[in-house]
Amino acid sequence: MCARKIAGVLGATGAVGQRFILLLADHPDFELKVLGASSRSAGKKYIDAVVWKQTDLLPEFAENIVVSECKSDAFKECDIVFSGLDADYAGPIEKEFVEAGLAVVSNAKNYRRAQEVPLVVPIVNPEHLDMIEARKADGKKSGFIVCISNCSTAGLVAPLKPLVEKFGPIDALTTTTLQAISGAGFSPGIPGIDVLDNIVPYIGGEEDKIEWETTKILGHLSSDKKEIRALSSEEIKVSAQCNRVAVSDGHTECISLRFKNRPAPSVEQVKDCLKTYVCDAYKLGCHSAPKQTIHVLEQNDRPQPRLDRNRDAGFGVSVGRVREDPVLDFKMVVLSHNTVIGAAGAGILIAEILLAKKLI
Ligand SMILES: NC(=O)C1=CN([C@@H]2O[C@H](COP(=O)(O)OP(=O)(O)OC[C@H]3O[C@@H](n4cnc5c(N)ncnc54)[C@H](OP(=O)(O)O)[C@@H]3O)[C@@H](O)[C@H]2O)C=CC1
Ligand SMILES: N[C@@H](CC(=O)OP(=O)(O)O)C(=O)O
Numbered sequence: 001m002c003a004r005k006i007a008g009v010l011g012a013t014g015a016v017g018q019r020f021i022l023l024l025a026d027h028p029d030f031e032l033k034v035l036g037a038s039s040r041s042a043g044k045k046y047i048d049a050v051v052w053k054q055t056d057l058l059p060e061f062a063e064n065i066v067v068s069e070c071k072s073d074a075f076k077e078c079d080i081v082f083s084g085l086d087a088d089y090a091g092p093i094e095k096e097f098v099e100a101g102l103a104v105v106s107n108a109k110n111y112r113r114a115q116e117v118p119l120v121v122p123i124v125n126p127e128h129l130d131m132i133e134a135r136k137a138d139g140k141k142s143g144f145i146v147c148i149s150n151c152s153t154a155g156l157v158a159p160l161k162p163l164v165e166k167f168g169p170i171d172a173l174t175t176t177t178l179q180a181i182s183g184a185g186f187s188p189g190i191p192g193i194d195v196l197d198n199i200v201p202y203i204g205g206e207e208d209k210i211e212w213e214t215t216k217i218l219g220h221l222s223s224d225k226k227e228i229r230a231l232s233s234e235e236i237k238v239s240a241q242c243n244r245v246a247v248s249d250g251h252t253e254c255i256s257l258r259f260k261n262r263p264a265p266s267v268e269q270v271k272d273c274l275k276t277y278v279c280d281a282y283k284l285g286c287h288s289a290p291k292q293t294i295h296v297l298e299q300n301d302r303p304q305p306r307l308d309r310n311r312d313a314g315f316g317v318s319v320g321r322v323r324e325d326p327v328l329d330f331k332m333v334v335l336s337h338n339t340v341i342g343a344a345g346a347g348i349l350i351a352e353i354l355l356a357k358k359l360i
Pocket of ligand 1: 010011012013014015016017036037038040041042070084085087089107108109149150151182183184185186187188338339343
């Protein structure tokens, strides 16, 4: 067996950072050795720095790791660095890491729009990672960054990918999200008074991110593999409305879509296409890749966050209530685990793909 790659986590004390620690415990490819957070946490043992909020216990291996400042020097032995940094601070920190030659996979939004940065949902567009290969071929072997999408975007694009592959372009799409409180992070997190007995119909910046990120993720890699051509607003119109609801983990989205080509497929053809989709990460043999990428549920009252978010350990996406839509062509309900396939799990699966493609 090959030696495991050394991994580090930035923002290790946060909602996403804690999920990284759970998912990297006993990982066959990566050994998590370095943890970074703010100067409030640096210098403390992880167990003393973190306010652990997961329902699984804090893995023993992490308890006594002393938290570092987020400076590249402390991470120089790492083959891969996962970032769950607060976006207010991620920009300059991640830039310094890349300039120091490190490979960074980031949950933060800061570099998602950059032309030269792949924005990847690993069960959807792993081919965009070929941009990294192109950079290596150019002789720029050193550092790079890959961005993970917004968590709601991840759930949305998962069923779109196989549908577009099979039935051609989708030219109109609406989504109304019901987003879990863990999506807002832990520092400080959402006050109980705001979520109990309540729904908040606004999440700052979220609708805009879902609308443009979808066009980049469904966009095409240029022939020289140096940039992504996002879909234009003539090619696809995306409209999102976002709500915060009193759910711990798991983002639900009610989506409607229209295909460009006529006649549109039948409901049965749509379901069949989703059920039979096998993501490339699974074909590559990646450890965390879901065996069933999309679970199509037939019960009228599914998917539900508490019952369905952990399908394929949170790496699979659930789709239910697939039916005709009198305005567009189809509507359905999609559920995805926001801190697994929407965040830390996506980062780890991206790293597994990078490893399988010998890019780290
Ligand atoms: N939660 C989710 O579902 C998703 C989150 N994201 C993104 O992932 C990132 C992390 O989110 P989340 O875990 O929810 O956020 P949290 O607020 O829970 O955690 C933020 C982390 O950043 C660290 N941090 C804060 N300030 C600094 C600083 N000045 N220097 C270094 N580290 C700092 C914190 O450390 P300390 O404890 O020491 O303050 C903590 O580890 C964000 O960019 C977010 O937008 C993306 C997709 C989904
Ligand atoms: N805003 C998302 C989580 C998040 O932080 O997204 P982003 O990384 O796109 O800012 C939520 O509230 O559920």
